Amino acid sequence: TSGEPALRQDAGATEAAATAATRAAAGLSIVMPVYNEAGGLAALHARIVSVARALKQRWGLACEVVYVDDGSRDRSLAVAATLPPDGLDVQVIALSRNFGKEAALLAGLEHSRLGAVLFMDSDGQHPPAMVERLAGHWIDDGYDVVFTAKASRKAESFLRRLFGRTFYTLINWGSRHKIPEDAGDFRLLSPRAAAALRQLPERNRFFKGLASWIGFRQLRIDYEPAAREHGTSSWNFGALLGLSIEGLTAFSVAPLRIASLLGIALAATAFLFGLQILIEALFFGTAVPGYPSLLVGVMVLGGVQLIMIGVMGEYIAKILSETKGRPVYFVAERSLKQAGPAAPPE
Numbered sequence: 001t002s003g004e005p006a007l008r009q010d011a012g013a014t015e016a017a018a019t020a021a022t023r024a025a026a027g028l029s030i031v032m033p034v035y036n037e038a039g040g041l042a043a044l045h046a047r048i049v050s051v052a053r054a055l056k057q058r059w060g061l062a063c064e065v066v067y068v069d070d071g072s073r074d075r076s077l078a079v080a081a082t083l084p085p086d087g088l089d090v091q092v093i094a095l096s097r098n099f100g101k102e103a104a105l106l107a108g109l110e111h112s113r114l115g116a117v118l119f120m121d122s123d124g125q126h127p128p129a130m131v132e133r134l135a136g137h138w139i140d141d142g143y144d145v146v147f148t149a150k151a152s153r154k155a156e157s158f159l160r161r162l163f164g165r166t167f168y169t170l171i172n173w174g175s176r177h178k179i180p181e182d183a184g185d186f187r188l189l190s191p192r193a194a195a196a197l198r199q200l201p202e203r204n205r206f207f208k209g210l211a212s213w214i215g216f217r218q219l220r221i222d223y224e225p226a227a228r229e230h231g232t233s234s235w236n237f238g239a240l241l242g243l244s245i246e247g248l249t250a251f252s253v254a255p256l257r258i259a260s261l262l263g264i265a266l267a268a269t270a271f272l273f274g275l276q277i278l279i280e281a282l283f284f285g286t287a288v289p290g291y292p293s294l295l296v297g298v299m300v301l302g303g304v305q306l307i308m309i310g311v312m313g314e315y316i317a318k319i320l321s322e323t324k325g326r327p328v329y330f331v332a333e334r335s336l337k338q339a340g341p342a343a344p345p346e
């Protein structure tokens with residue numbers, strides 16, 4: 001009955017008897033991936049400090065913020081190192097290079113020291129003012145996963161919306177467990193939900209999907225993301241496409257199923273076509289025309305086969321990277337500044 005897994009289950013077992021006070025006693029770790037955000041970090045930290053103060057006042061909730069520097073090329077790390085532990089602990093974790101946002105989130109999750117975990121972008125698009133509301137749904141209402149979703153996608157281009165639609169249709173196709181559409185990474189996890197996420201062994205992480213897959217009591221909050229305050233989004237179309245393929249192959253075998261269905265459809269068509277040729281030759285004595293149609297057939301088949309080999313390759317690549325079992329990230333430096341005596345009330 002010792003060891004961490006047992007402990008983690010115990011944390012869940014007590015949930016039935018939990019009250020706001022016992023939940024708040026677990027504390028909250030705010031995890032922020034940072035990649036080239038030097039410009040806005042100090043201002044954002046000031047807002048986090050005041051949010052932490054409000055949380056402390058309302059529920060006695062202790063907070064820490066975990067900045068995960070994902071190999072920034074600007075002064076982000078230097079700026080993060082100067083941020084004061086004003087009424088909340090400040091952890092700074094520097095990864096050894098740029099591993100990508102999902103890896104940074106995992107690093108933050110694994111290094112967070114308090115019970116509940118909140119993921120938040122460090123570019124100001126996830127309004128700190130909403131944190132108190134998210135925390136309330138956990139502390140007062142007992143939700144385990146409070147996730148946010150874009151209230152509207154009107155600001156996005158038609159192509160991007162079409163792309164998103166297609167992605168969610170594909171990923172949710174035929175799966176019993178649907179991943180909510182438009183959910184973002186701004187999300188609060190109760191201690192047992194965070195523990196569940198830490199227990200998942202896979203290296204290829206797609207947090208949106210995983211956080212929904214673990215179950216527990218989930219709540220969706222719609223909101224309007226703020227405009228980026230500094231710099232530019234580091235996602236271009238290529239990166240988005242990469243993440244989509246990542247998510248798709250991690251969560252769904254729909255692409256493989258499409259391969260099978262397409263194969264069946266093509267085989268059936270070929271069979272009917274063959275039958276037609278046979279009948280024409282036997283009963284009508286028609287010489288078989290159609291060098292062009294032959295060429296089209298060969299090219300269609302060749303193309304489809306290549307695409308599907310590529311699809312299968314994606315899955316094999318995933319198996320390869322999982323079996324290699326490499327760490328998802330390396331920590332180059334880590335620092336912790338404990339909150340001083342509670343910040344004086346203003």
Ligand code: UDP
Nearest residue numbers: 033034035070100101104121122123233234
């Ligand atoms: N980010 C990161 N590593 C990366 C790219 C981004 O840690 O390789 C962080 C970035 O600092 C920000 C968050 O992930 O806090 C979201 O990034 P971004 O704003 O570029 O994405 P978008 O808001 O457009 O989805």
Ligand code: MG
Nearest residue numbers: 121123125233
């Ligand atoms: Mg952003």
